[in-house]
Amino acid sequence: MMKPFATETEEAVVITHEDVDRAHDRIRVFDARARRGFASKARLLWLLVGPGVLVMLGENDGPSMLSYAATGAKFGIGFFLPFVALTFCMAIVVQEMTVRLGAATHRGHAELIFERFGPFWGWFSMIDLGIGNFLTLITEFIAIRAGLGYFGVPPWAAIMIALATLYAALMSHRYWTWERITLAAAAFNLIFIPVALMTHPRWSSLSHAFFSLQPLPPFNKDTVLIVLADIGATVTPWMLFFQQSATVDKGMTTKDIRFGRIDTVLGAALATAAAVATIIATAPLFAHQMSAGNFEAAQFAQALEPLIGRFGASLFALGMVEAGIVAAITISTSSAYAFGEVTHKPHSLNLPMRQGKSFYAVLTLCAVAAAVVVLIPGLPLVYVVLVVNVVAVLAMPPALVFLFMLVNDKEIMGDLVSPLWANVLSTAVVLLLTAAGILFGISVVAPNVFAALGGR
Amino acid sequence: MREKHDAPDLAAERNLVLSSLEHDQLVTAKKHRIGRRRLKGPELLILSALRLYLIFMMAVVGYQVWMAAR
Numbered sequence: 001m002m003k004p005f006a007t008e009t010e011e012a013v014v015i016t017h018e019d020v021d022r023a024h025d026r027i028r029v030f031d032a033r034a035r036r037g038f039a040s041k042a043r044l045l046w047l048l049v050g051p052g053v054l055v056m057l058g059e060n061d062g063p064s065m066l067s068y069a070a071t072g073a074k075f076g077i078g079f080f081l082p083f084v085a086l087t088f089c090m091a092i093v094v095q096e097m098t099v100r101l102g103a104a105t106h107r108g109h110a111e112l113i114f115e116r117f118g119p120f121w122g123w124f125s126m127i128d129l130g131i132g133n134f135l136t137l138i139t140e141f142i143a144i145r146a147g148l149g150y151f152g153v154p155p156w157a158a159i160m161i162a163l164a165t166l167y168a169a170l171m172s173h174r175y176w177t178w179e180r181i182t183l184a185a186a187a188f189n190l191i192f193i194p195v196a197l198m199t200h201p202r203w204s205s206l207s208h209a210f211f212s213l214q215p216l217p218p219f220n221k222d223t224v225l226i227v228l229a230d231i232g233a234t235v236t237p238w239m240l241f242f243q244q245s246a247t248v249d250k251g252m253t254t255k256d257i258r259f260g261r262i263d264t265v266l267g268a269a270l271a272t273a274a275a276v277a278t279i280i281a282t283a284p285l286f287a288h289q290m291s292a293g294n295f296e297a298a299q300f301a302q303a304l305e306p307l308i309g310r311f312g313a314s315l316f317a318l319g320m321v322e323a324g325i326v327a328a329i330t331i332s333t334s335s336a337y338a339f340g341e342v343t344h345k346p347h348s349l350n351l352p353m354r355q356g357k358s359f360y361a362v363l364t365l366c367a368v369a370a371a372v373v374v375l376i377p378g379l380p381l382v383y384v385v386l387v388v389n390v391v392a393v394l395a396m397p398p399a400l401v402f403l404f405m406l407v408n409d410k411e412i413m414g415d416l417v418s419p420l421w422a423n424v425l426s427t428a429v430v431l432l433l434t435a436a437g438i439l440f441g442i443s444v445v446a447p448n449v450f451a452a453l454g455g456r
Numbered sequence: 457m458r459e460k461h462d463a464p465d466l467a468a469e470r471n472l473v474l475s476s477l478e479h480d481q482l483v484t485a486k487k488h489r490i491g492r493r494r495l496k497g498p499e500l501l502i503l504s505a506l507r508l509y510l511i512f513m514m515a516v517v518g519y520q521v522w523m524a525a526r
Binding site: 013014015016018019020022023024026027030105106107111112115116117118121124128251253344346387390391394395397398401405409411412434437440441444445 | 469470472473474476477478480481482483484485486487489490491492493495499502503506507509510512513514516517519520521523
């Protein structure tokens with residue numbers, strides 16, 4: 001893999017700080033792999049998990065959790081529980097390809113698109129990524145502001161707390177430390193599980209919904225929007241760029257692909273649990289016929305307070321804050337990776353500040369710019385939240401076709417090209433996402449079509 | 457041939473890096489560009505169709521936001 005394109009001349013190899021840090025990480029992996037026994041396998045897993053869990057829990061971000069909360073409040077327990085689990089299966093299919101690509105080529109996603117398909121297509125995908133990431137980052141800071149607002153924290157202080165957390169994670173200038181700090185923060189995404197339990201859900205209704213997909217929602221414009229928002233809450237372009245770049249930065253090789261898959265599935269399982277818990281947590285609002293479709297994070301917490309108490313509502317608000325902070329970290333990192341890959345500037349979380357000025361500058365600038373937008377008074381931010389997941393779904397098919405072509409490129413992938421079953425699944429995902437996008441377009445441009453089909 | 461780094465034993469570090477990283481993982485190796493592949497007709501068609509799809513759908517999103525804002 002990649003051999004035809006590696007350096008042909010055995011020129012003097014320059015060893016960089018980034019190489020040394022990555023080598024230390026690899027030594028620990030080799031040590032764990034060389035030993036036998038359950039403890040060594042568990043240690044190997046501990047060393048190799050990271051990008052998959054981070055990308056999945058990172059995607060359970062502010063707008064995603066708001067989408068799940070709105071789903072529970074609008075439709076209660078029913079079709080959307082298994083549907084959300086299905087969307088995460090879709091995310092596994094897609095993200096597994098980025099693990100293989102990263103491990104086989106040791107190149108980031110943006111770099112591969114540029115170098116294999118040229119700047120014309122490369123810039124298109126970068127524009128998609130840049131716009132999507134910036135809009136999503138804005139919504140992360142909206143979620144943080146709204147979540148901390150529940151505790152009476154003023155907006156400027158909430159934004160400063162988020163930026164300080166992002167900066168603290170970066171301070172180590174070490175991928176491993178950054179990854180562990182961000183993973184620790186991401187674990188708080190599971191805070192939605194106790195919140196769901198506090199609502200005392202009926203287990204029989206839950207299992208009925210999972211196995212029968214019932215009750216089905218009405219076929220109308222609102223349902224299409226929620227379907228699209230829930231898909232957009234699990235598969236988005238930044239995830240492709242982030243996981244592949246993080247796989248490369250972590251130093252994973254083809255020997256680690258199995259653990260990369262476990263990492264991805266583990267992340268998807270944890271993210272599904274948190275997403276389903278959020279729907280369950282807000283389902284009582286549907287039962288109480290509360291109109292919560294356009295609620296913000298703090299309003300959901302306030303609406304839940306009479307049902308689950310101040311403590312439960314506080315956990316819900318804290319969950320929103322966590323979702324926003326972790327996603328702000330991962331999404332701004334994905335932008336910085338992509339920028340470095342395209343411009344061939346150093347791009348690694350292992351870089352000291354003086355060697356990775358442009359990488360850290362892009363990362364910080366993306367976060368600060370989005371944070372500043374959120375603080376501008378009077379801006380109609382609610383529209384950004386409404387459309388961000390939809391935009392993510394619409395941008396996915398072009399991004400997936402690039403991924404599909406790269407992962408089937410024998411010149412760079414060698415024997416690790418996708419097997420037939422993986423190609424069938426990923427083609428199905430592309431068709432499903434395109435169909436969902438077209439359905440959304442019809443619902444906006446010609447809403448009467450839905451009425452003609454029996455919807456409202 | 458090493459960039460600024462403060463560790464004392466350069467040779468040991470060099471050995472550590474060369475023995476634990478694959479050649480393609482080295483920062484130096486990544487400076488070499490990957491060859492460009494030629495897109496075939498059907499591939500170009502799909503990529504162009506999806507680009508048009510995205511541009512059209514973005515206009516739809518813009519229309520939706522405009523309608524909501526009115």
